[in-house]
Amino acid sequence: MTLTVSDIQVRAAEGESLELSARVSAPGARRESFRPWFRYTGVETLTPWGDAFLALFLIPCMYSRENLHIDAPVSKRLLAAVPRIQQTIRNWYKGFSEIEVSAAEAHEREFAIDPPGTACFFSGGVDSWYTLLKHRQTVTHLLLIRGFDITREESDLWETTRGILDKAADALGMRAVTVTTNAKKYIDLGKKACPWGRRYPGRFWRVAHGSGFASTALGLQGTIERLHFPSSVHPSLFYPFGSHPDLDPLWSTENLDIVHAADDPNRTGKIRSQLADSPVALENLRVCLENRPGKLNCCRCEKCGRTMVSLRLAGVLDKAPTFPEPLDLRRLRRLYVPPDIHYAFYVEMLREAREAGDEELADAIESALGYRFTLDHALGLARQTIGSAMLSILPARLAPFVKRFAGPISRDVIAESTHLVKKRQ
Ligand SMILES: [Zn+2]
Structure with missing residues (x-):
């Protein structure tokens, strides 16, 4: 056919x-x-x-x-x-x-x-x-x-x-x-x-x-x-x-x-090497996937949080007005990081935070990665588990409310990475 x-x-x-x-x-x-x-x-x-x-x-x-x-x-x-x-x-x-x-x-x-032309x-x-x-x-x-x-x-x-x-x-x-x-x-x-x-x-x-x-x-x-x-x-x-x-x-x-390009740096490196010196980039940076009315970035979703960590590591978070809220480290500690590419991102940011001597940030990332027990992380994990169970039984129209309760990354990311993708060759 x-x-x-x-x-x-x-x-x-x-x-x-x-x-x-x-x-x-x-x-x-x-x-x-x-x-x-x-x-x-x-x-x-x-x-x-x-x-x-x-x-x-x-x-x-x-x-x-x-x-x-x-x-x-x-x-x-x-x-x-x-x-x-x-x-x-x-x-x-x-x-x-x-x-x-x-x-x-x-x-x-x-x-x-x-x-x-080059596009x-x-x-x-x-x-x-x-x-x-x-x-x-x-x-x-x-x-x-x-x-x-x-x-x-x-x-x-x-x-x-x-x-x-x-x-x-x-x-x-x-x-x-x-x-x-x-x-x-x-x-x-x-x-x-x-x-x-x-x-x-x-x-x-x-x-x-x-x-x-x-x-x-x-x-x-x-x-x-x-x-x-x-x-x-x-x-x-x-x-x-x-x-x-x-x-x-x-x-x-x-x-x-x-x-x-096969040799580009990671997110923090990209911000440090190019965006940090460009006011037009910092003043118009938009990464959020939540699309909340009137907000370029919600400052709460996983992608906003990860970008704010990189902006802080590059020393320009206060120069990025499209992220008007402070980086919430408690929210970061509660984050559930699935064992896929996200995990590698956070491991890298942990290393960068330790190298920069930003111990407060490093501790929060360690907690998100589950390296050590914190009550915040345990509660975040419980909310993810309950939330993903609710997502599978409740009507789709309620999904936004459940996701707000469950936190920024739902467990279907894990399902995809284990069932549909082949192991590294
Ligand atoms: Zn967001």
Whole structure:
């Protein structure tokens, strides 16, 4: 059985945007065909090639055991990388099969881009700001996406993040590009709304988000010739993840080099080396996943807490006005850190706190890691256990209340890391 991508079109769309779309026919789909699209603002040209759609559907097809045919020209370099992409995903995750991938034409046509553009994904977080500042001499375009981590329904969050994008672009003399897309609902096999494919028993987006992001940039061939993926995991900390230095460059074509730095420092190092000297970054830093109305960062969730620890270690927490509350060490002691990549993050921060002589902070991190017993940590652990039991029996609409009670990291992270990911090779 084969999923087929055809009728790729570029047209002018709403709000002076340019739209790249395709018709997709999938075996066993609830609809005869569906049409994923990407709408770009801030660019003058898109190319009706199949590269973006190959990147979008390869990994979902591997899990659904469907071959993939792109009825359009596809980059020869990208097609040649498909076996290695498949091997990498199959080495990391359980349940993915090798499939056949074909295209109407394998081409090596090259654009002459004048002047050559370099893009960087931008969401306003530490990884984005670090990558952008590190490459500020060459980056020309900042790329913000609506429809992936920011959903199309989250208008307030979109406007806020869009405002940060514009400030960053203005301050650094770069061009802001936005991409709005409906593609996630057609590739997120973990969601019931996906109209085709085999259901994935976890967060499929963790596997497929990197290729999703790459697909948005592949639509920009002819405008940019290089794309920097912000690094999220240091390669020394092996962690299967949809965006990874071993995977992201494989989505490159003759016209677009995709780069994911393999030597970036950890979160504290990123803040110390780039953000600490950039008022525009510190004044507009946004990492929070809670999206509380009127707040760029809630200062309470795990990601806010972890970032505030790094800002404190880098000596600039008081220069980051988007974190208006003080770092709550009692909350940190109560934190339950699951035995996955988060654990490695906190072990590293513990070492840094000890080296900096910040004993108060080091003691709180030790408690969160469970190195020694504290009543705060025991209570936090009990709340997590009760909370995760409640999550499994209560209606989904009550989940936000349970999560508020249970604390910032729920136990499904552990389930995913033990059941779906293969052991280190
Ligand atoms: Zn937060």
